[in-house]
Amino acid sequence: MPSTDALLLPGEGADVSRRAFLQYAGFGLATAALTGCSRGPVQSVLTHTVAPVGVVPGRAYWIATTCHGCPAACGVLAKCRDGRPVKLEGNELHTLSRGGLCATGQAEILSLYDSKRLGSPQVEGASVKWTESDSKLRATLDKARAAGNVRLLTGTIHSPSTRAWIAKFGAQFGDFKHVEYDALSVSAIQDAHAATHGSRALPAYRFSEAKCIASFDADFLGTWISPVSFAADWAAGRRPDEQNPHMSRHLHFEARMSVTGSAADERTRLAPWELAGALSGLCEALEHHASGPERVSGSLAQHRLQHQLEVLALELWNSRGHSLVVSGSNDVAVQVLVNYANELLGNYGTTLSIARPSLQRRGSDAELEALGRELASGAVDVLIISGANPAYDLPTEVASVVTSAKTIVVHSDGLDETAALAQYRLPTAHALESWNDGEPEVGRFSLTQPTVPSLHNGRTLREILARLAGDERSEHALLEDHWRENVHGQFPGGDDFDAFFKRALHDGYVELEGAATEPVFNADAVGAASSDTPTSGLGLVLYPKVGMLAGEHAHNPWLQELPDPVTKVTWDNYACLSEARASELGVKLGDVIRITVEGGQESLELPVVVQRGQHDDVVAVALGYGRLGTDRFAGVGPDWLEGEPTIRTGETIGVNVAQLQRFINGQVRGDVGSLSIEHVGRNVTLAATQDHHTLEVPAHLAPKGGEVRDALMTTSLATYAHDPEHAIHRPHVPDADLWPDDHGKTHHHWGMAVDLSACIGCSACTVGCQAENNVPVVGRDEVSRHREMHWMRIDRYLSGTGDKVTAAYQPMFCQQCDNAPCEAVCPVLATVHSSEGLNQQVYNRCVGTRYCANTCPYKARRFNWFDYPREDRLQNQQLNPDVTVRTRGVMEKCTFCAQRIQEAKSEAARLGVPMADGDIKVACQQSCPTQAIVFGDMNDPESAVSKLSAKQRAYGVLTELNVQPSVSYLARVRNVEELEHSDSEEDHG
């Protein structure tokens, strides 16, 4: 009898052919199936006992509500399935946000399902029931009422009903004060209007009305006040086409490279301490044009930017009444000059208004500083803190004295830095599980309604105050009664209350119509301003990132893993240095430097990111990092032999720099002080996606002479006006085709058009895509191994050096090629073409050869190297039930939200109507504040996508490969006479 080896090794004795082997194996399998055939797993179907009206299992329904990711209060629709929200989308009816939703707004859904939120009130560290904490807190407050004082410290509260309850609550105390502050303060703008217009107010800005915009360090497209509505307004004026080659002009002055700066037509580097001088110069130049009294004089003639400021003044003057000057500075003197400039230009009433001001930021730094002094003196008996984290995000003057209050009550969603110090910890109800209202602008009211029963037993501030007052009405009743008594009356002559409230709930908001009169400008407040240059020649800039803002979103893994639009770094903050400064110091990406603020005790160690376009004399560091509890991400990402944890237990993601802020003239400033930096000789790996998935041919592989790949094309408005095709290099496309021409897309042909003029790189689409398509978070280590899973990335292109750096962004995702290279190489037909032009990815067929990812010229495919942890069962509630959760060893990529296409088809079939253009909005398109992305049927000549793709500035990326992408990009148009650089100089890095 032959040995077993011989049996298994055919050819030696046992001549079992391959064919025979397969026959036997197949037979064996079939027999096994007969003997051991098993049923599928037994599944329970737990039905409702009483079916709720209007809710059909498996059918999505939408609830209009308001985003509470920041005080901008954008309108959102929560998509709910089977009693829980699974996705947030912008509410197109909302007149401020108009259907857009930023990255943080998109990520709010994940915060709802955060299993580490506080689950019950805590008194002195012990968990208690609300009734117990209520009675104890009532006793504490009774003591303060008899002899003592109460201070309430909150973030901006624009909810009218909550403000009414605060007023009612405060009235019972002899000594009560409510202080509001914003971690990203715009207090100086309000104080400047108090000086120039007699009313402390934040203007409502209307960028859509502005033909010329001058921004002095205001990142209004990224993080400043209300970026979604500003971006929508800004983009409305910047859609040139062949027939109408006009667009607004946007000039930007800033120290670091911001999202807004990259989108500007012209960008000039200006250090924070130069803002006062530059605005004085601008006002002086505007005074010349206005030929009025000279209130600001003498600074323009010697200014380093004299010529630029004069040109700017002329451009603004030519668009007077339709221009806008804004500044992100928190210096009142600077903001007074901004007001003066807008007044000289006659912009009040058109491009900005304080007749109906914005209430999106109401914080007063002066009151905050006063509270700090009061706290330091030990005079505060009860300090109630709600929706704010002063121990983390304020300058040391206030952060360190919070504990001086005798009793601290903190109302927050988790055990944050401030809650850790408190005697009373009261859990907050998430916006998606509570009733609330808002008034982001005077006369615009929005409503927030619960989408899910309370998951963590939290309460809103209004409910807490009502219960303390012994009012046991439900949350809904509290809100409805407030609206009946206070809001409905402001809308006279309309519906009765029930109809009015119902309509407001359905639409998500109501607003007053008609104009209001602007207050009169008081020119006496105006005077030239100046500020000190740092003695060391190096200053600090603290800035918020689009995902992290001031740190309130630091516990959201989507936002931690979202690459910063400009630096492309994830999971960290870092010190940005200009190229010149970095080379002078001899540091490169990831080298750790020590930053010491003059006069400060502490120094910080941060890794370096070299950022082109940054001012040479500043170090820019992002706020919002170093949050307590970010070690929760220790378990993010796969656990394998070589894997490094995203963070070690007890450590924090990044470093907190908020303590470097200071109070200057009553305002919190992050841009003061003189710095010294030194190289500490260490290097850390930053998880930067900047050089991942590059479209460029590596130098050693490029054909002789180099291959120019114009992935991103830019043109100037002047050139575009006389030759719309000038910037478009249409490469020769070979006519050869592997495929027989028998796959006509006779029904639909899905396609997309992306307007690069409108894309600002804000990354809302990336997070929107992640939420819609169950894209996993992989952790810092995996990102640094080029294994991030985002289906949609924003490619950043920089050109020029020094003062002449321009940036552009290009959303990149699967281009659904008609001649898809990936399809030809898949050995198991896991990626095949649909009859509607989609490049389908069939997860259950994929065996993970990764040939497709290698061959994809756009590098749009992502591979599941692991089963990424999905152990948090609460967090899993967010998963889109219409999309497969992929397992290890499977390739995945953008499918143009095939589930949304199918949903629209099924609905059309159900209703018996044909599908119309616009029925399908893919996730990235839905989220885009500037509507840069348009999806539709290219077989329909009347569809929006067909019309855009037919524009003369439309082009496809890498069409020379004859892959025939289904995505058209519209070349970026900058409103300049001539581009400083040829397009070929633009690079990915």
Added chain:
Amino acid sequence: MSMNHMIFGVCCVALGAVSVLSESEFRMLGGNQGYEPEQPIPFSHRLHAGELAIDCQYCHYGARQSRNAGVPSASICMNCHKVVTSGYDAFLKERELAKAEGREAQRVYSPGIEKLLEATALGKDGRPLPGKQPEPIDWVRVHNLPDFVYFDHRPHVARNIACETCHGPVGTMDRMRQESTLSMGWCIDCHRTNEKGQSGRRDSSEGRVSDHVSTNCVTCHL
């Protein structure tokens, strides 16, 4: 067939059997055909859908509005079973017994209906029982597709495809059974047959308004 071949074959069979048996998650395509699990309440489709000819979508109302046809909530059962509490035979028997015993006929409750009342926490007078919470009925799912398949009832119902086409002669089944294989080949067969002659786009002019029957992967695999 040589000895070597025989031994090799037997080994393969044994190896196959062992590997399959040890890997309990392995299933053959269509392996759930004929699946007929016992349910917590012996609900009879033969009686309701067959004999009484109640429209399928009276209970499975999700089928025309949603992906899922849905298992009806107990409140839907109670629409009728507030009044109908037993089979007709039991009702007649009680009436005769009552006549014979010279008393008024009592309402008769079948064991299934009693479970239904228990689930809805209702007393025999139809009022909520104090101190009891409704408990969902733990039905056993019969038609179950793999997690990577997204079947949608809507377009099928909209095209007036009879439920029996996929679910078999439900009106004859006392206990619900999976009649079809529900395998991909079985789905595709039907889609292929109906795909023909339906090309061309935006067919409202031809009076056909729904989208075409597709054999594209993303029709079901999302």
